[in-house]
Amino acid sequence: DSLDKVDVKATARFIASLQRPDGSFSGDRWGEVDTRFAYCALSALTILDAMELIDIDGITQWLIRCLNYDGAFGPVPRAESHAAYTFCAVGALALVGALEVVDLDRLGWWLCERQTVSGGFNGRPEKAPDVCYSWWILSALASIDRVHWIDGG
Secondary structure (H helix, E strand, O other): OOHHHHOOOHHHHHHHOOOOOOOOOOOOOOOOOOOHHHHHHHHHHHHOOOOOHHHHHHHHHHHHHHHHOOOOOOOOOOOOOOOOHHHHHHHHHHHHHOHHHHHHHHHHHHHHHOEOOOEEEEOOOOOOHHHHHHHHHHHHHHHHHHHHHHHHH
16 A cells, blocks of 8 residues: 555556567566566556556467476476466466466366375475475465365365
């Protein structure tokens, strides 16, 4: 409730200026891109009520290019699926109203497969569990209404 303390138009224009011709968003003027920056840009622009400043179709298509055969997302196109980047892609697609482009059951399965025998979650297959992945995975599952698929026991 403090947007009156922010130059909303200038902030929104700056964020929109970080969108690249391929639809992705860079995190800074040096140009690194991945799904984290897309999620952050879309979250901020949603709060600032300025989504009209960007190419929604462009970012949606770029995010789809980050989708892998296993149903989850890598940080950039053709990169290995990872739980944190998957959360960012799912959140970004939810913000632009495009979750229907994803096979939610396949995505949910991949996310649930991250639960290890200890009950924790890993970010990628065959990796050790880490508590941070509980956030990424449970949040993504909540976004697609599949939290009930995990073993909560």
